[in-house]
Amino acid sequence: MLSLASGYGNFAVPEVALAAADEALCPVRQHGQPLPVSPVAGLPELREALAYRYRQRGATSVTAEQVVVTAGTKAGLFALLSEMLRPGDDVLLPTPNWFGFYDLVRRAGGALRPLPLSAADNYALTPETLRAALTQATRLLIISNPNNPTGRVYSRAEWTAIVAVTAEFPDLWVLSDEIYEGISFGAEPVPTLLALPGPHERHVVVSGFSKSLALAGWGVGCLVAPPALAQAVSARIFSTGLAVPVPAQMAALAATQHAEAIGAALCAQLQPTRQLLLDGLAALPGARAVAAPEGTYYVFADFTRFLAPGLPALEASATLVRQLAAAGVEVVDGATCGAPGFLRLSYAVAEADLRRALAIIGSVVGV
Structure with a gap:
């Protein structure tokens, strides 16, 4: 089975991260010392390094006390x-x-309420659309930037327009999922929500190390929140979970300190398979010209023209996904992301595997 469905890339663990984890284990291995236990909110040096990185990205007021390191x-x-x-x-x-x-x-x-966006305008989230969807009862707006599954990156100008609307709702929290921020092919770096003014101090960012920093399987995530909320989250983790093991945090620290180089290397590795997938999709019958996704390592491809007629959209989408699996290719059904008939396809795979997968997809849809 060839999988284009995995959320994890085929990336080697960065050498700097491996070396840092090894160094953290040396006293345990060589001298029989116990493994140190981190504070529940994370090692101070990692929290400060993360805060410094956000300050470098324009979030000039972020401090280490706002950062919580989480077990994924x-x-x-x-x-x-x-x-x-x-x-x-x-x-x-x-x-x-x-x-x-x-x-x-x-x-x-909570009660999640979808706000459907359209592939026709590259998933634009206009101020008018957002304002019409928000109510005084809305507690939280969640935005992924870059977006999984579409790969859409919202620019600083778009974020500014979004925040201008959310500022009209003083009880509204805004959460930005930025875990793919280092996987970007646009001309400008991916902006962080934290660099935008938050007049009500209700902006929150979640991120992690498994995507943009090639630490899949190490179980390290992070969030940045106003101090009181960060402290409340830390207290909850203290009561219900555990601190991330120190060797994993030291690997994350090294990756954070080398984030730009690691991200650039991953993007360079992904360029050939990204183009291969885009070319392969463009060669399918009835393919429309679409904007290449700027971020992540996915293409969210429109396969609605290949759905079985007469079936409800959800059933038809699931049927196509089953047909592809039966032929030997796993994909993510876009219905699980709110878009039946679309498929999320990863290009963070070996080139040979991607070529075989594209050939199978072509045979299933009638090339």
Whole structure:
């Protein structure tokens, strides 16, 4: 089975991260010392390094006390949502978006409400659309930038327009998922929400190390929140979880200190397979010209023209995904992200595997 469905890339662990983890283990290995236990919010040096990186990206007021290091990004998200949301709180999610948000919001007590965006205008989120969707009862707006699954990157100008609307709602939190920020092919770096003014101090960012910094499997995530919320999240983790092991945090520290170089290397590695996938999709029958995604290592491809006629959209989308799996290629059904008939395809795979997968996809849809 060839998988274009995985959320993890085929990236080697950065040498600087491996060396840092080895160094942290040396006293344990050589002298029999116990492994040190980190403060629950994370090692001070890692929290400061993360705060410094956000300051470098324009978030000039971020301090280490706002940073919490978490045992993976999903665990951090759940702790954060559990502190932010009250039972039944309205959570607005522009879609398509990562399927994991649906269950995380539900388990944290919120009620997720999709805001469908369109591929026809490259998933633009206009101030008018956003203002019409928000109500005084909306507690949280979640935006992924870069977006999983579409690869859409919202520019600083777009963020500025979005924040101008959210500022009209003083009880609204805005959460930006920026875990793919280092995987970007646009002319400008991906902006962070934290660099935009937040008049109500209700901006929050979640991120991690498994995507842009090639530390998949190391179980390190992070979030940046106003100090009181960061402290509440830390207290919740102290009661319900554990601090990230020190060797993994030291690997994350080294990756943070070399983030620009690591991200550039990953993007260079991805360029050939990115183009291969775009070319392969363009060669399929009836392919339309589409904007190449600026971020992540996915293409969110429109396969609606290949759906079985007469079936409901969800069923037809699932049927196509099953047909591809039966032929030997796993993909993510866009219906799980709010867009039936679209497929999320990863190009963070070996070139030979991608070529074989494209050939199989072509045979299934009738090339």
